[in-house]
Amino acid sequence: MYYLDYQATTPLAPEALGAMLPWLGGPGSEGYANPASQYRAGRAASVAVELAREQVAALLPAGGQVHFTSGATEALNWALIRGAEIAPGGATGSAIEHHGALQWLEETGADLIPVGADGLVPPAAEAVLPEGGIVALMLVNNEVGTIQPVADYAEAAHAKGSLLLCDTVQGYGRLAIPDGPDLIAISAHKIHGPKGIGALWVRDGVRLPPLLLGGGQEHGMRSGTVSPALVAGFGAAARLAAERREADAAHVARLWDIAVELLADWTINGSTLRRYRGNLNVRREGVNAVRLMSDARDVAFSLGSACGSGSGKTSHVLRAMGLTERETHASIRLGFGRYTTEEELRIALGLINEAATSQLRFAA
Template structure:
């Protein structure tokens, strides 16, 4: 199978896997090795070693974020976003606003909080902040890179607008982290390890110094007293190693994504791009073709892994809320597909995958 669904998840980096194995091992009493399985909250030697590994990982993940904040590990970005919005709304009771194209993990929180929904243009980029929609002493949610169409949002503008009204800016940086620079203006930043070649089951919430965010989970006061639950040193180590690798390969990965983008553009001149070509991350290609049924295309090109949009909603049968927010007609939305590539995608694999997709389109009478 050719994997072109990097927005859904990324392959685990060998370096991340190697970093995890040490903290999954049991004791080898004959060699005097206690292994790495200990609880990092324990005060004995093995527990302290596990705790130290968590802190190394924390520093590695935080190195790609603005200075002047604290990083808390979570079970994933969904938990981080729920924490930031629900507990943030308690601390900042003036109201909530968020972009119409936010991931469902944010959007469903926004709906429950009766948030003001901020519009985007036909290019998938948020319109300039309307002060009338920005709450006073509240929270504004603005993702950095959209997960479905790859457009880069003017987060710094929304941070300025939020701060002008004494509100906080929450940035969903899941698709941006390790790929594009994170702006300095955010007060809360949500991350996910498995989008940067780390393991599933772990994410993080970065909280700017001075922001008083109540805990989301209570019980054992782990994670600096802010997020109870036993921390997994193995997952933290995998996240940290993936982050360190992303920092090391930042320029090389970006250049590789650009080469693959150019190849795809050359091979798909008949397809229409959804969203801005300039204000986007070029490892995400969301396209449509008149006469194509995207769902059938996936079935006919079953040896190619791609999607119709967010992995969380691909099986629902509903038209993408992102494309709807951009004003894309329903027929065009159903003719749209999302392709994603990255570090481990070869040019030949992309070429073969695109040829297979084009062949599947021809089965629908589209040349």
């Protein structure tokens, strides 16, 4: 299989796996201890959790606290549900937010901020933001890779006494996270860490109530037994991302150039300038993308968000950008990164092109 779906998840880094193994608690190991316990093994597990917290926080703005969650979806729900209690003046967010935020915004009747054909929100000065409420704006869109002006929106939100929630899942570890957000959601498995672990960063001074009650873990902010293995894997992945940021960025830029050259017959969806280049969302007139996935079965790519792939609906992101139903049905998302080789990319895109050309030839 040629894997081109890095936005859905990324391969686990060997370094992250190595960091997890001592805490999985096999026979003869003390790594299974509960980090909330006060005996020696429990304290050792707690130290591992706090080290990982520092590693994860190193990629985030100063002046806040990292609280581990089961993933970014939980972090987004926590931020919105409890954030609305301390900022009750209403909410808004972009029309292309992740489902974890968008569903809550729609169900609460929030007015959404539209995006242009390039997948970008308007300047913050032109957006209608709530007074004393909450604004949700993701840094890098998970379907088309566009990079939003988060710092500008945070400044505009603060001018109205509102909080800014930023979903940085697709940008964390890849781009510098801008100053300004009050709440930041992140995930480990998008940066070569394990699945089942994420975090919510809360700016100092924001008194966000807990979403889960119980034993008062995570400094009283998120109850439930913390997994030292998952947390250690997250920390190792974050440390590796910091060390490899320049090398990873250069590698992704090279892969982007190759992909754009090989997909000359395809149209790129979204801005090509304000974009994370490990995400390439493209369409080709007349192609049926669902059938293409079957015809190019040796290549793993997607039609959009993995979270919405089973709904049967076309991408809400592409629809919000103004694409027609025909254009959305002809669109695919390709994602590549650290462990994608140039040779693998060329072969995979060759298979996609071959399948698309065959499909169009038989349709003619």
